[in-house]
Amino acid sequence: MNTALKLDIEKATYELRCLVIRTEEFEDSIKFTQNHINKYGMTADRELSLARLELQLERHELDKKEKRMELMCLYKKSLNNVKQG
Numbered sequence: 316m317n318t319a320l321k322l323d324i325e326k327a328t329y330e331l332r333c334l335v336i337r338t339e340e341f342e343d344s345i346k347f348t349q350n351h352i353n354k355y356g357m358t359a360d361r362e363l364s365l366a367r368l369e370l371q372l373e374r375h376e377l378d379k380k381e382k383r384m385e386l387m388c389l390y391k392k393s394l395n396n397v398k399q400g
Contacts, residue, residue, distance in 0.1 A: 317396060320389065320392060320393055320396065321393075323389055324386065324389045324390065324393065327382060327385050327386045327389060328386065330382055331379065331382040331383065331386065334375055334378050334379045334382060335379065337375055338372060338375045338376065338379065341368055341371055341372040341375060342372065344368050345365065345368045345369060345372065348361065348364055348365045348368060349365065352365065
C-alpha cells in the first residue's frame, strides 16, 4: 500500500473517531437539556437550545456517514493497489 494512501486512511479513521466522540457529547447534552426541561419546564430559550443540539447531532451523524463512505473508498483503493502490485 502506498504511503499517501495509508496516511489518508489513518487520517480518515482518526477523524471518524473524533466525530463519534463528539456525537456522544451531543447525545449527553441533549439528555441533560431534556432532563432540565422536564424538571424546570419548557421555555423558548430551552426549546431553541434543544433544537440546536438536535441539529448539530444530525449534522454529525451525516458527517460520520460521509467519513465511513470515504474510508470504504480508501480501503477499496488500497485493495486495488495490492492486486495491481
